[in-house]
Amino acid sequence: MTNLTRRNFIKIGAAGTATVILAGCDSDERWVKIETYVRSPEEEVAGNPKWFATTCRQCGAGCGVIARVINGRAVKLEGNPEHPVNRGALCARGQAGLQVLYNPDRVQTAARQDGRATRNYEPIPWNTGINQLAEALNSAGSRVAVWVGTTTPGHLVDLFTRFTDAVGAPAPVRYDLNAGFGGYAPLSNASEGVLGQAGLPTYGIGDADFILSFGAEFLGSWISAAGYGREYGEFRSKRIGKARGYLVQLEPRMSNTAASADRWIPVHPGTEVLVAQAILRLIADGSAGSQERRDLAGQFAGDVDLEEIAEQTDISVETLQTLATTFANASRPLAIPGTPVTGRDNATEAVNAINALNVVAGNLGGSGGISLTPAAPINALAAPTYSNYQDAADLIAAMTNGEIDVLLVHGANPAFELPASAGFQAALENVGLVVSFASIVDETALYADLLLPDRVYLEGWGYDVATPGFQGLPIVSGQQPVVTPLYDNVAAADVLLTAAKSVSGAASALPWTDEVAFIKDIVTQLPEAAYPAEGDDVKWAYFLQHGGWWPAEAPESEAPEVSLGGPVELGPAMYEGDPAEYPYFLHLYMSPILGDGSGASQPWLQGTPDPMTTIAWQTWVEINPRTAEELDLDDGDIVRVSSPNGTIEAPIYRYPAIRPDTLAIPIGQGHEALSRYAKDRGANPVQLVSGTPGNDGNIAWSTVRVKLEKQGENKPLAVFESTVDQGEDVHIPF
Ligand code: SF4
Numbered sequence: 001m002t003n004l005t006r007r008n009f010i011k012i013g014a015a016g017t018a019t020v021i022l023a024g025c026d027s028d029e030r031w032v033k034i035e036t037y038v039r040s041p042e043e044e045v046a047g048n049p050k051w052f053a054t055t056c057r058q059c060g061a062g063c064g065v066i067a068r069v070i071n072g073r074a075v076k077l078e079g080n081p082e083h084p085v086n087r088g089a090l091c092a093r094g095q096a097g098l099q100v101l102y103n104p105d106r107v108q109t110a111a112r113q114d115g116r117a118t119r120n121y122e123p124i125p126w127n128t129g130i131n132q133l134a135e136a137l138n139s140a141g142s143r144v145a146v147w148v149g150t151t152t153p154g155h156l157v158d159l160f161t162r163f164t165d166a167v168g169a170p171a172p173v174r175y176d177l178n179a180g181f182g183g184y185a186p187l188s189n190a191s192e193g194v195l196g197q198a199g200l201p202t203y204g205i206g207d208a209d210f211i212l213s214f215g216a217e218f219l220g221s222w223i224s225a226a227g228y229g230r231e232y233g234e235f236r237s238k239r240i241g242k243a244r245g246y247l248v249q250l251e252p253r254m255s256n257t258a259a260s261a262d263r264w265i266p267v268h269p270g271t272e273v274l275v276a277q278a279i280l281r282l283i284a285d286g287s288a289g290s291q292e293r294r295d296l297a298g299q300f301a302g303d304v305d306l307e308e309i310a311e312q313t314d315i316s317v318e319t320l321q322t323l324a325t326t327f328a329n330a331s332r333p334l335a336i337p338g339t340p341v342t343g344r345d346n347a348t349e350a351v352n353a354i355n356a357l358n359v360v361a362g363n364l365g366g367s368g369g370i371s372l373t374p375a376a377p378i379n380a381l382a383a384p385t386y387s388n389y390q391d392a393a394d395l396i397a398a399m400t401n402g403e404i405d406v407l408l409v410h411g412a413n414p415a416f417e418l419p420a421s422a423g424f425q426a427a428l429e430n431v432g433l434v435v436s437f438a439s440i441v442d443e444t445a446l447y448a449d450l451l452l453p454d455r456v457y458l459e460g461w462g463y464d465v466a467t468p469g470f471q472g473l474p475i476v477s478g479q480q481p482v483v484t485p486l487y488d489n490v491a492a493a494d495v496l497l498t499a500a501k502s503v504s505g506a507a508s509a510l511p512w513t514d515e516v517a518f519i520k521d522i523v524t525q526l527p528e529a530a531y532p533a534e535g536d537d538v539k540w541a542y543f544l545q546h547g548g549w550w551p552a553e554a555p556e557s558e559a560p561e562v563s564l565g566g567p568v569e570l571g572p573a574m575y576e577g578d579p580a581e582y583p584y585f586l587h588l589y590m591s592p593i594l595g596d597g598s599g600a601s602q603p604w605l606q607g608t609p610d611p612m613t614t615i616a617w618q619t620w621v622e623i624n625p626r627t628a629e630e631l632d633l634d635d636g637d638i639v640r641v642s643s644p645n646g647t648i649e650a651p652i653y654r655y656p657a658i659r660p661d662t663l664a665i666p667i668g669q670g671h672e673a674l675s676r677y678a679k680d681r682g683a684n685p686v687q688l689v690s691g692t693p694g695n696d697g698n699i700a701w702s703t704v705r706v707k708l709e710k711q712g713e714n715k716p717l718a719v720f721e722s723t724v725d726q727g728e729d730v731h732i733p734f
Pocket of ligand 1: 056057058059060061062063086089090091092093094095224225226227
């Protein structure tokens, strides 16, 4: 086995100094050891900053980052202005990445847990940990499972996939809250109908002039916040030949995106597809827009009763008519299905119902419409695929049946991200060895036998095929260390490459000496990029300098094959829970600050006020002030929220911009681990949804009813602005 423990770490080159990088590219010079401030590296000039281009991994969007480093310490992160995903933008989570690196609760070495969830960790030498893993993998054969998330770097997913292929195990399950709540699987599946092939689509927000968003929180935490935030800026700008865009947001609770919209329509929960069906009918029967659009709308419009839809959706026929007319007359209208659509029953069909509007708009496969990210020009860099919840549930079933001997988990936290009824923790009891690569002990790592903490992204290498990509470009984001690793941790890719050398059948499939050799091998196969670079070494150096690879121009794309044949006739979503017992609709949303909950480990994010309520550091339950009055509830009153699946307790926040029949709760808090900042803070509302896969293999995030019980206790909210009471002029729209 290769001795990793005494090898030092990879030397990094500053952006803009290609010769330095080239000099550092031979195998010996790539490794340096950790130095403290008092012993700064020789080439460091005190107070002289360096900038490194790398990739943000606070979510899976793959934004480009520039890290400012002074005296060997990363001090500031900004968006990479060159990177086509975010073009210099960086969301709050991206900015807080320094606290991933410098978090005091990081696991600092390999460790063995003496009994699951005992929290008795015994540090072990890395060689011991890797040997134990190799032995377990060798005896497991094909009875190995890998569970990764959207933040697991693409190169590591590729290595895991090569490994599982080699030993005859199923491909890694790539499922986490970002993928599940973001609706990656139904969005991907529905692409087949309008774009001719499956894949996570890109919505051309920047080039659209009218957007109908069915609850897509693209200015919050939906799929690619910085990328879509940048696109939104373009949508609003009045460029030559394009009017300033007009945005209508339909959702039961005013989100960040709805607050920025020209019009927020608090649609009745679960009836979004009815709105789409009504608009199609009205376009088909009306005189707005081109004849072609009217004909296409006629193809997709079912036999609907507009008065009935108006009653079901709480949107008047006049408003539906206005939406239809504006959509038909717009030059580049766009319809976007968000979590209220992808988190319901028959989610793929529901997305198809919204996509029918995009077919009518005629903006498929190009700017201002929906398109698939073009494939990178080498097979080794295929666009990532994401699992549906059904795949995760199948793996849990295999674990429960004792069919899995070794489970490897990286970049996902199923013990937190899945409802308890999914049975993940219980299934672990029948798995021989659970290995976590988490850099901070999270809820899943609590159940691991072996902790092999990966380096965090600001000290590690990697690449990612950015999905969704933007501007029609295939984009490979590049990741490099911006500081020397803080602790004696070994990159997960190096752990796997080393362990695989002892595993029967795997060694020849993973022949690379180390992680960098693998990444360099792949990257140097790429053709000419937007920047000129000839020869493997220069190409590699420029990949690091620019923060990735992308061509200067988008490749020619062929018109997609649309196979959506006729009307999608779906009724309102089916809700779980008897309305007599559970009178309120539950509207979960992913915190725009904490994201999938991993941000809860970072105090900057904990202390950042939620953009709509200004609340920080806790979980709250949003309720319409009129409903609160009926129930004699005040801000801070602790309530128990129960669904047929579970119960949580949290304080009330009276929020005027929510329907009276709906309660909204942000996801992100409620951890029992994940650092001192996250632990025992707030509640995890994921426990209110069902862990049984819906008829589309997804989790029904948006279709649960709940009830409220006042607990007789009041806890002041950590709120930064005035409450509803303090502003007499506050307009309550219901
Ligand atoms: S959207 Fe935000 S968190 Fe996600 S990669 Fe981009 S900057 Fe990072």
